[in-house]
Amino acid sequence: MKENGKVTNIFLSGVGGQGTILASNILAEVFLKAGYDVKKSEIHGMAQRGGDVTTHFRFGKKVYSPLIKYGDADFLLSFELLEALRYINWVKPDGKVVLNRQKIYPPSVNLGLAKYPENVEETFKKFFKDNVYVVDGQEIARKIGNIQAANVVLIGAFSNFFPKIKESQWVDAIKTLMPQKLHDLNIKAFQEGRKAL
Amino acid sequence: MQGNEAIARGAWEAGVSFGSAYPGTPSSEIMAELTKLGDIYTEWSPNEKVAVEVAHGASLAGARAIACMKHVGLNVASDPFMTISYTGVKGGFVIVVADDPGQHSSQNEQDSRNWTRFAKVPMLEPSDPWECKEFTKLAFEISERFDTPVLMRSETRVSHCDSPVDIGERVVPNIEMGLDKNDTPKLVMVPMYARERRKLVEKRTDMLSEYGDGEFPFNLMEINDSSIGFITSGVSYLYTKEVFPEYSFLKLGMVWPLPKMLLSRFFSSVKKVVVVEELDPFLETEIKAMGYKIWHGKDLIPNIGELTPEIIERVLTKAIKKKAYRGPEVRFDTSQLPRRPPNLCAGCSHRPLFYILKKLGVFVFGDIGCYALAVAPPLSAMHASTCMGAGVGGAYGAGKVLGKAALGRVCSVIGDSTFLHSGITPLMNAVYNGGYSTTIILDNGITAMTGQQEHPGTGYTIRGERAETVDYEKLVSSLGVKHIRKVNPYNLEETEKVVKEELMRDAPSVIITVNSPCMLLRRASPKDKFIHPFYTVDLEVCRGCRACLDINCPAIAWRPIDDTEKGREKRKGTVFINPDQCVGCGICTQVCRFNAIIPGDEK
Numbered sequence: 001m002k003e004n005g006k007v008t009n010i011f012l013s014g015v016g017g018q019g020t021i022l023a024s025n026i027l028a029e030v031f032l033k034a035g036y037d038v039k040k041s042e043i044h045g046m047a048q049r050g051g052d053v054t055t056h057f058r059f060g061k062k063v064y065s066p067l068i069k070y071g072d073a074d075f076l077l078s079f080e081l082l083e084a085l086r087y088i089n090w091v092k093p094d095g096k097v098v099l100n101r102q103k104i105y106p107p108s109v110n111l112g113l114a115k116y117p118e119n120v121e122e123t124f125k126k127f128f129k130d131n132v133y134v135v136d137g138q139e140i141a142r143k144i145g146n147i148q149a150a151n152v153v154l155i156g157a158f159s160n161f162f163p164k165i166k167e168s169q170w171v172d173a174i175k176t177l178m179p180q181k182l183h184d185l186n187i188k189a190f191q192e193g194r195k196a197l
Numbered sequence: 198m199q200g201n202e203a204i205a206r207g208a209w210e211a212g213v214s215f216g217s218a219y220p221g222t223p224s225s226e227i228m229a230e231l232t233k234l235g236d237i238y239t240e241w242s243p244n245e246k247v248a249v250e251v252a253h254g255a256s257l258a259g260a261r262a263i264a265c266m267k268h269v270g271l272n273v274a275s276d277p278f279m280t281i282s283y284t285g286v287k288g289g290f291v292i293v294v295a296d297d298p299g300q301h302s303s304q305n306e307q308d309s310r311n312w313t314r315f316a317k318v319p320m321l322e323p324s325d326p327w328e329c330k331e332f333t334k335l336a337f338e339i340s341e342r343f344d345t346p347v348l349m350r351s352e353t354r355v356s357h358c359d360s361p362v363d364i365g366e367r368v369v370p371n372i373e374m375g376l377d378k379n380d381t382p383k384l385v386m387v388p389m390y391a392r393e394r395r396k397l398v399e400k401r402t403d404m405l406s407e408y409g410d411g412e413f414p415f416n417l418m419e420i421n422d423s424s425i426g427f428i429t430s431g432v433s434y435l436y437t438k439e440v441f442p443e444y445s446f447l448k449l450g451m452v453w454p455l456p457k458m459l460l461s462r463f464f465s466s467v468k469k470v471v472v473v474e475e476l477d478p479f480l481e482t483e484i485k486a487m488g489y490k491i492w493h494g495k496d497l498i499p500n501i502g503e504l505t506p507e508i509i510e511r512v513l514t515k516a517i518k519k520k521a522y523r524g525p526e527v528r529f530d531t532s533q534l535p536r537r538p539p540n541l542c543a544g545c546s547h548r549p550l551f552y553i554l555k556k557l558g559v560f561v562f563g564d565i566g567c568y569a570l571a572v573a574p575p576l577s578a579m580h581a582s583t584c585m586g587a588g589v590g591g592a593y594g595a596g597k598v599l600g601k602a603a604l605g606r607v608c609s610v611i612g613d614s615t616f617l618h619s620g621i622t623p624l625m626n627a628v629y630n631g632g633y634s635t636t637i638i639l640d641n642g643i644t645a646m647t648g649q650q651e652h653p654g655t656g657y658t659i660r661g662e663r664a665e666t667v668d669y670e671k672l673v674s675s676l677g678v679k680h681i682r683k684v685n686p687y688n689l690e691e692t693e694k695v696v697k698e699e700l701m702r703d704a705p706s707v708i709i710t711v712n713s714p715c716m717l718l719r720r721a722s723p724k725d726k727f728i729h730p731f732y733t734v735d736l737e738v739c740r741g742c743r744a745c746l747d748i749n750c751p752a753i754a755w756r757p758i759d760d761t762e763k764g765r766e767k768r769k770g771t772v773f774i775n776p777d778q779c780v781g782c783g784i785c786t787q788v789c790r791f792n793a794i795i796p797g798d799e800k
Contacts, residue, residue: 015537028359039325040359043301049570050751051539065439066325066358066432070507071525083537088529105754106537111575111746112755112770114535127528 007060009068013087014079015104016050019151022177023079024055026155029173030165031059041066052083077158079137079151080104081120088124097124098158098197100137100150133157133197140192149189156193167194198362200355203326204293205230206362207333208263211289212369213237215255217248219618220647221267222302223356224295228265229650232659236367241644241651241659244585244618245270249277249292253346256290257384259374261337265293268309269584273619275312278346282316283394284384285344288372289337296352298475299503302646304565304584306501308476309350313453314483317398319405320348320453321415322431326360332415332450341372343401343408350452352475354432354503402454410458415450418463425492425517426467428460428480436506437473441517455483464489471513475504492516541570543752544724544780546713547639549686550610551578552748552784553693559608559700562588562595564620566612567646567715568639576749579610586611586619593623593632593705601633605700608635614644614652617667621676627705628677635699637708638669641715649717673707680706686713687726689787716780727781729796734772738793741768745785745794752778753785 010027014020021042028040042055056068070090076097078084084099091097099121108114117123124132135157137150152174159170174186198206204227208216216239218228232239242248245266252262266274271294278292294312297303313320319339323332329351336347382390409416420426426445427437434448447463449455464470469492472481481494497512498504507524514522541548551571554561555578563569563579564587572579581591592609599607611620616638627634644650651657656666670681680702684692699706714721745753757770774785776797786794 016539025359032361038360041354042357043353049539049542049567050537052537063360064435064442065506066354066360066435067505069439069510070505082534085529086531086534089525089527089531093526106535107540107573107749107751108535110751110754111749112743112757117534123529 007058007063008075009073010057010075010077011068011073011087011090012055012057012077012079013083014053015083016053018053018079018104019148020053020055020079023077023151023155024057025177026152026170026173027057029176030169033169033173034165036060037063039063039066052086054087075158075161077154079154082106082117085117085120085123088127091128094131095128096131096133096161097128098133098135098154099124100154101134102138102150135193135196137193140196141189144185144188144192146185149185152186152189153193153196156190156195157197159190159194160197167191198326198330199226199357199359200323200326200329200351201226201357202230203329203362204265204333204349204351205234206364207330208261208291208337209234209237210330210365210367211261211334211337212367213261213263213337214369215252215260215262216240216265217242217252217262218265219243219245219248219270220644220650221270221295222647223297223353224265224267224270224293224351225647225650226356227293228659231263239659243653245274246277249274249281252292253277253281253284253286253290256286256288257380258287258376259372260288261290261370261372262288263291263293266295267303268294268296268307269303269305270294271309271312272307273585278312278318279316280386281346282318283386283391283398286340286346289340289370290346291333291336291340291349292346293333293349293351295356296350296476298352298354301353304582306476308479309348310452310479311477313348317402318346318348319343319451320350321450322350322452323355323450324431324434324448325355325358326362328415328450329355330362335415337370339405339408341370343405345401345405350431352432405451406454406457409451409454409456413451413456416456416459417446417448417450418459418466419446419448420466421445423467424469426463426470427473428463428470428484429473430480431475433473433475433504436504436509439506440510441513444517449480452480455480455487457487460484460487460489471517473498473504473509476500538573539570540573540749540751541567542716543750543778544716544727544782546641546686546710547571548576548748548750549689549692549784550637550639550710551576552788553689553696554578554608554610556693557697557700559606560595562591562607562609564588564609564611564615565646566615566639568610568612573749575747585615586623589620589634589636590623590626592634592636593627593630596632596634601703604633604703605697608637608700610637610639612645613638613640613642613654613669614650616669617653621672624673624678624705624707625676632705633703635696635702635706635708637696638710639713640669640710641713641718642721643715643718645715645717649715669709678705678707680704682706682708683711684708686710687782687784689784724780727783729781729783731774731776731779731781731797732783732786732794733774733776733797735793735795736771738791739768739771740791740793741770741772742790743772744790745772745788748784748788750785752780
């Protein structure tokens with residue numbers, strides 16, 4: 001009965017400065033060019049000051065709401081472990097979770113007033129079993145020479161979930177969105193990420 | 198395309214030739230994007246009142262003009278706005294106001310739809326970027342045809358939503374440029390003329406309501422299952438459509454004035470009506486006042502915070518589907534997780550200043566800007582903050598009634614952009630009426646919080662051209678301030694001395710920070726002045742006293758350890774400085790009493 005048919009919901013979370021907004025822009029570029037309707041909504045008012053950043057990304061034949069319904073995310077793509085755990089309840093029971101193995105301490109942890117949660121990966125595996133995929137974005141990015149590219153590594157890993165989209169479509173999106181001097185680095189980051197899963 | 202970009206694109210395609218704005222989340226990108234499109238004059242005005250006045254002047258001279266602001270900005274601009282409703286326009290004049298339901302980055306959650314009825318000005322409300330562009334274009338036509346300013350209401354989830362938009366050509370309308378003295382009775386709002394205009398305003402509202410009934414293409418009636426009909430607008434429509442797509446809808450693209458005939462048709466086409474709207478019961482109250490019966494509205498739908506598809510499903514499922522709502526499984530209690538509030542950047546020049554104010558135990562009247570982040574512990578150095586410019590007057594007023602007993606115990610802080618926006622008048626008042634408050638101008642050389650916009654104190658225009666620069670010292674001196682001090686906040690000892698002296702002074706004084714640009718302002722090379730690229734902790738020397746944690750630097754972290762075995766004074770931990778985040782500002786080295794923080798090696 002749903003006239004908007006199948007809409008895919010991707011929830012992205014991370015910390016200001018990690019490049020989550022660029023990552024979601026790459027997704028938007030790819031799925032728009034592939035002919036889908038797309039809606040992307042983000043809260044980034046304080047992003048540059050180390051706050052948390054979330055993006056609701058939806059694509060399908062026709063997308064109404066810019067926000068994913070709580071508990072309805074097909075994918076959680078998270079750039080930081082605490083920010084992943086914060087949104088664990090947003091994912092559908094059979095949803096897929098892609099985690100970047102990075103911890104960034106929030107102020108209360110830095111001040112010794114709160115504890116960073118332990119065993120985040122295990123918590124996700126308890127509920128999502130084989131649908132949890134962990135990537136060490138920083139390490140892969142460091143190997144290719146720039147840890148700033150960790151966000152694109154993550155997108156590379158994530159691209160594996162969309163077999164209908166060709167690698168060249170992702171590469172074109174990166175080229176469209178980034179200045180030329182950064183093309184080689186980020187295409188390499190994408191390819192390494194794609195191999196990581 | 199982002200909603201804000203689409204509004205800019207719509208204005209550009211509509212042939213706008215004048216744009217003005219004061220930045221404010223979530224509206225800030227509109228004027229920046231319009232500037233990028235070119236062929237048009239744009240500016241950052243010092244505040245929203247000025248933005249509306251200059252754009253109205255441009256309209257009266259024949260240009261299509263747009264002024265953009267966040268919801269609270271329209272409060273500042275409300276004086277000209279309320280009377281421009283009477284004078285009308287020549288070139289189309291659109292005012293974009295962006296609300297922030299949920300208060301993601303605002304001091305209040307006011308619903309701007311209330312302005313439209315108050316000012317008797319029509320309001321369009323797009324729900325997504327495609328509509329942002331189309332509605333903006335049409336708004337200019339409505340403005341000219343009905344001789345009225347038009348409000349365009351956006352909000353966070355519209356302004357900051359990206360979705361596909363069709364792009365068109367720019368068409369500049371054929372309006373004769375120039376001012377006409379024969380328009381005096383229309384433009385001079387002395388009582389004699391204003392009384393005549395007042396009648397036309399009422400007539401205009403009736404005409405706009407009729408226009409909304411038929412000709413206006415974006416009041417849409419969708420009759421599906423007629424047992425229930427939703428009346429809604431903006432992003433609330435999208436959420437409701439997502440959750441209950443099978444029912445009937447009246448989607449209002451123009452939320453004021455309401456289309457009377459269309460409402461009548463909708464009520465006779467469906468059995469029960471539910472009004473879904475964010476924040477105030479604006480539509481609901483008006484529709485009820487027309488005598489219609491509304492089945493559900495604000496009795497179930499919250500009037501605080503933003504709506505989401507989940508909220509709509511949760512509160513309406515029982516009434517509509519006759520079954521209990523069952524939410525998704527809760528796997529983990531996330532409410533106990535440490536929060537991640539934003540913080541002042543590493544190296545930010547505001548940090549040392551607030552550290553000193555906290556140390557001195559002063560009651561700080563703050564203002565709107567990044568420095569409001571100083572309210573968070575452990576800095577905890579802001580104690581009042583209301584709206585742009587309010588702190589300057591607040592500190593003066595408190596001092597007036599507390600008298601000399603409070604000398605040295607109260608001050609105000611205000612950023613450079615905020616000071617020029619609305620801090621000058623209250624400072625003038627403090628001088629004129631003989632207060633003693635100290636105003637600290639935190640000059641970081643840019644409008645920082647909203648993402649680096651220029652203002653009259655930065656020396657650049659919105660297009661990056663050089664401009665005249667306000668000299669704060671001369672400005673405040675001309676207001677009559679006799680005691681003006683400049684401090685380099687990165688020198689804690691000297692800054693503390695100056696702040697103490699001025700706080701104790703029984704006369705209005707101003708302290709201006711210098712050499713203190715925003716850490717994100719690349720052209721000022723804010724890090725170059727620091728001697729060392731970063732600092733590190735000598736773990737042998739660090740006593741774990743935690744004094745450096747009090748500055749709340751994001752680069753400094755506490756690391757618990759247990760090293761009693763070493764046979765020394767017991768310490769529970771040491772601090773660690775993250776070399777990737779530290780910029781070498783050196784504030785922590787001035788706070789450490791044990792010289793445990795030392796220059797790091799090359800990064």
